Amino acid sequence: MADNSNSGNGRSVAQSLIPESFYTVFRQERIFIGLIGFFFLIAGITFPYAEIAMWVGFAFAGYSAIANDSIQTIGTFLASNHDKKWWVLWIYIGGIFLVTVSASFFLYDGDVSYQRLTSKGFSETPTSFTFLQVAAPVFLLILTRMRMPVSTTFLLLSCFAANTAGITSVLGKSLSGYFLAFAAGLIVWLSITKIMEKKFTGKAKGYWLPIQWFTSGSLWAVWVMQDAANIAVYLPRSMSFTQFLGFALFIFFGLGILFYLRGDKIQRIVTEKSRVTDIRSATIIDFIYALLLVYKLTVSTVPMSTTWVFLGLLAGREIGMSIMDSQGMGKPMGKVLKMVFKDLSYALIGLLVSIILAISINEDVRREIFQMIGI
Secondary structure, X not given: OHHHHHHHHHHHHHHHHOOHHHHHHHHHXXXXXXXXXXXXXXXXXXXXXXXXXXXXXXXXXXXXXXXXXXXXHOHHHHHHXXXXXXXXXXXXXXXXXXXXXXXXXXHOOOOOOOOHHHOOOOOOOOOOOOHHHHHHHHHHHHHHHOXXXXXXXXXXXXXXXXXXXXXXXXXXXXXXXXXXXXXXXXXXXXXXXXXXXXXXXXXXXXXXXXXXXXXXXXXXXXXXXXXXXXXXXXXXXXXXXXXXXXXXXXXXXXXXXXXXXXXXXXXHHHXXXXXXXXXXXXXXXXXXXXXXXXXXXXXXXXXXXXXXHHHHHHXXXXXXXXXXXXXXXXOOHHHHXXXXXXXXXXXXXXXXXXXXXXXXXXXXXXXXXXXXXXX
């Protein structure tokens, strides 16, 4: 009896000091928390050894970037194909990834980023690493677990920017992408919501499936052309064939894990939006998004946050559907604005974290930023 009483008292004392929600979160996420601690330890051990650190950083970046950015490209694909076997979806998307990066590797002399890393501030292969550079993707994993759609471009590339020009050019292109996508989403869904209310009823006809798979595959390929730089920034700008195999196969099998988990927790960013599980709506989203990325891809070789473009598109879409809604297809405007603000605030948190990391890592960037704000 004494043992039971003591254990009960112990629990009550602990619960009085620490909120019950902490115990719940810790119990649910104990494996993830343990892995995060292990990853930070690995980063701390390996960062002084450049040849090892570049592959450790790449491995962390490879999975964390794909996992966070999956909502943009394969998020709607996953949501609208929830009845398909995970490995079928993986082989399809993974195969497109291998073809896309292989084309860049052979066309651009070992460069898998479609020359995204040739722009000012990112063109040099890293020859040494700091702890924060190797550990930056681990912070991204944490934010992803918290369902925050942050910009992997800002968070990862900012750690390697040689000066503020590299950061500001990425920020400028990304902001313009957000507002362009917002306008496109608003205009398109103001125009088609009434048509969708009449036409998109009942089960989608069979021809929508191949259309959606082609559209999603094209979007994924264009996204890889834009965002492979976020992962490859740790590696040589011109890879050997062996290095390329390591790069490509790691991401391929990482995609397998992501599909097995069905996008994991961040997938909720997509599934909470209106009608994204409808294959017809998902196809339209992917088609518009692909057009926006193709346009931005051809404007310049400066890297860009595709996350911001995607969030802008979803924001414009949700507002447009809410304005034109008459049959419950959209959400109430108050709820839509709250959702838009939440997504944008998460993206801004990611931007803030990336700037803090850049300031902490690079003395030149720190000096320039402090001068800009008058410190």
